[in-house]
Amino acid sequence: MKEEGYNPFRTAQAQFDKVAEMLQLDAGTRELLRNTQREYHFSIPVRKDSGEVEVFRGFRVVHNDARGPAKGGVRFHPQETIDTVRALAMWMTWKCAVVDIPLGGGKGGVVCNPHDLTLHEQELLCRGWVRQVGWDIGPVRDVPAPDVYTNPQHMVWMMDEYETMHAGKYPGVITGKPVGLGGSLGRTEATGYGVVYTVREALKEVGIDIKGTTASCQGFGNVAQYAIELFQQLGGKVIAASFWDEGDKTAYTFRRESGLNMDELRPITDRLGAINKEKATQLGYEILPADAWIEQDVDILIPAALENQINESTVLKISKRVKLIAEGANGPTTIEADKVIHQRGIFLIPDFLANAGGVTCSYFEQVQSNTNFYWTKEEVLQRLDEKMTTAFHAVYELAKRRNLYMRDAAYVISIDRVAQAVKARGWV
Numbered sequence: 001m002k003e004e005g006y007n008p009f010r011t012a013q014a015q016f017d018k019v020a021e022m023l024q025l026d027a028g029t030r031e032l033l034r035n036t037q038r039e040y041h042f043s044i045p046v047r048k049d050s051g052e053v054e055v056f057r058g059f060r061v062v063h064n065d066a067r068g069p070a071k072g073g074v075r076f077h078p079q080e081t082i083d084t085v086r087a088l089a090m091w092m093t094w095k096c097a098v099v100d101i102p103l104g105g106g107k108g109g110v111v112c113n114p115h116d117l118t119l120h121e122q123e124l125l126c127r128g129w130v131r132q133v134g135w136d137i138g139p140v141r142d143v144p145a146p147d148v149y150t151n152p153q154h155m156v157w158m159m160d161e162y163e164t165m166h167a168g169k170y171p172g173v174i175t176g177k178p179v180g181l182g183g184s185l186g187r188t189e190a191t192g193y194g195v196v197y198t199v200r201e202a203l204k205e206v207g208i209d210i211k212g213t214t215a216s217c218q219g220f221g222n223v224a225q226y227a228i229e230l231f232q233q234l235g236g237k238v239i240a241a242s243f244w245d246e247g248d249k250t251a252y253t254f255r256r257e258s259g260l261n262m263d264e265l266r267p268i269t270d271r272l273g274a275i276n277k278e279k280a281t282q283l284g285y286e287i288l289p290a291d292a293w294i295e296q297d298v299d300i301l302i303p304a305a306l307e308n309q310i311n312e313s314t315v316l317k318i319s320k321r322v323k324l325i326a327e328g329a330n331g332p333t334t335i336e337a338d339k340v341i342h343q344r345g346i347f348l349i350p351d352f353l354a355n356a357g358g359v360t361c362s363y364f365e366q367v368q369s370n371t372n373f374y375w376t377k378e379e380v381l382q383r384l385d386e387k388m389t390t391a392f393h394a395v396y397e398l399a400k401r402r403n404l405y406m407r408d409a410a411y412v413i414s415i416d417r418v419a420q421a422v423k424a425r426g427w428v
């Protein structure tokens with residue numbers, strides 16, 4: 001989303017340029033991969049419940065589909081910009097490539113605030129979005145998914161509109177559908193569990209037993225809750241997490257040295273990942289300021305809320321005890337803070353590797369939808385573990401062999417895979 005002076009697409013291109021140089025990519029490949037492959041910009045007229053028509057701006061961008069159909073969410077957000085969509089599409093290309101799933105990168109969006117729209121108006125917006133791109137998306141071409149402010153219900157409306165246009169059943173056109181209507185078991189857990197699969201492997205590599213390690217998280221939403229659940233099942237202890245309190249318009253950290261108990265916390269947590277402070281206090285949790293999560297004397301930090309959270313000032317608050325940072329959120333670390341983390345020798349699992357469990361499970365959903373045969377939750381999670389573990393080790397081995405920072409190693413692997421695909425196809 002838009003921030004003064006910050007253009008995410010320029011950042012994405014700068015990251016690409018650095019690695020293109022390391023890989024000595026030829027000029028044609030660089031030109032192709034630093035730009036988007038195709039873009040759709042369109043208007044979506046919606047007749048609102050009041051009878052008035054409001055026209056929304058919509059986008060779908062495919063950054064690259066050399067490795068397979070494009071994959072990426074559709075955001076509904078008032079500050080959506082085409083450059084945000086372009087950047088997110090490019091990052092999707094690298095994310096799919098790093099976990100080696102046969103998909104490219106795409107992203108979509110609508111400039112709107114769904115909170116100001118009734119459910120009926122949201123349905124018309126979803127159907128209107130599909131009517132504009134319904135001939136350019138599809139199970140073998142480009143597969144949308146939920147993202148910020150879009151959910152499984154929006155995906156069902158979009159699928160239904162697509163199926164009406166194409167006169168058939170094509171559940172593989174979209175992912176993030178509810179279980180029972182083409183969704184996959186395990187999708188809810190996938191991103192958080194995926195983060196912990198990579199944490200588990202990283203700890204093995206540095207010779208630390210996960211049992212007895214401690215962690216602190218930023219955020220207590222989908223990613224954080226399932227990361228905490230699995231980390232604790234494996235014997236670790238999470239002592240703190242933070243959340244945004246909409247009532248107070250501020251974030252807080254909650255902490256309990258003996259560890260968070262998910263069974264008692266879930267019932268006092270709302271849909272948006274905020275806990276009830278009074279009830280938490282009664283259960284023995286301390287309520288601390290927003291940044292307290294990053295100051296904890298723990299072994300592992302898991303930022304799992306927003307972008308730009310570990311920055312020039314907050315990075316200085318990280319305890320000397322921290323050995324590992326696993327980026328559950330997208331883009332939680334600024335370029336300045338990244339340098340400090342690198343210099344301090346903290347093991348970093350970069351976002352597009354650590355949180356790739358979500359897209360990997362979406363890929364599994366697509367496979368199940370396309371074959372019309374659905375797997376058990378155990379099968380989904382076992383395959384997810386295999387994919388994440390293999391991807392982690394490929395990045396780690398390269399980082400070790402070429403003495404690279406983990407983020408750079410992950411970029412080298414993904415960009416090299418996509419560059420090889422465009423070359424093999426004879427595009428460059």
Ligand code: NAD
Nearest residue numbers: 191219220221222223243244251273304305329330355358
């Ligand atoms: P979510 O909406 O379920 O939870 C977000 C959490 O962050 C909530 O607990 C909220 O209270 C908290 N939060 C918001 N602002 C905060 C602040 N200023 N300080 C502290 N906490 C704050 O979101 P999610 O699905 O868990 O996603 C979290 C991050 O992970 C995002 O960056 C998202 O893009 C990324 N991600 C999510 C998935 C997925 O499958 N859910 C996949 C890949 C990446």
